[in-house]
Amino acid sequence: MSTIVKLCLKSLQEFIRLQTFNRSGYQxxxxxxxxxxxxxxxxxxxxxxxxxxxxxxNNAAHERSLDPIPLEPTIVDRLIEAKQIKSRELSIQQSLK
Structure with missing residues (x-):
C-alpha cells in the first residue's frame, strides 16, 4: 500500500508541474x-x-502558481477540522441506516 501511495503522490507532483494555478488554485x-x-x-x-x-x-504548486500566497495556518486548521467533523457526522448517519 505504501508503494501505491508514493506512486500516486509522485504522479500528482508531475501533473501539477504541467499546470498553471491562480491564487485560489494554489490554496x-x-x-x-x-x-x-x-x-x-x-x-x-x-x-x-x-x-x-x-x-x-506543495512546492510544485507554488512554483506553478501565478500568485502563490498561502493560506494562513489557522485558516487551514479550521477548514480541515470542519471537514473532519462533517465526515464523521456522515459516517455516523450512514452507520445508523
Missing amino acids: QIQLDIEYLKTPLKEIAADATVIDFLLKEV
Missing part, C-alpha cells in the same frame, strides 16, 4: 495536501517519506 492544493496528511500517514509505512512527497507536491 486549494495547499488545503488538500494538509487534509491528506493524516490518512496517508496511517496507510503508508514511512511517514517521513509521505511528508517529503507532500511537501514536493
Whole structure:
C-alpha cells in the first residue's frame, strides 16, 4: 500500500508541474495536501517519506502558481477540522441506516 501511495503522490507532483494555478488554485492544493496528511500517514509505512512527497507536491504548486500566497495556518486548521467533523457526522448517519 505504501508503494501505491508514493506512486500516486509522485504522479500528482508531475501533473501539477504541467499546470498553471491562480491564487485560489494554489490554496486549494495547499488545503488538500494538509487534509491528506493524516490518512496517508496511517496507510503508508514511512511517514517521513509521505511528508517529503507532500511537501514536493506543495512546492510544485507554488512554483506553478501565478500568485502563490498561502493560506494562513489557522485558516487551514479550521477548514480541515470542519471537514473532519462533517465526515464523521456522515459516517455516523450512514452507520445508523
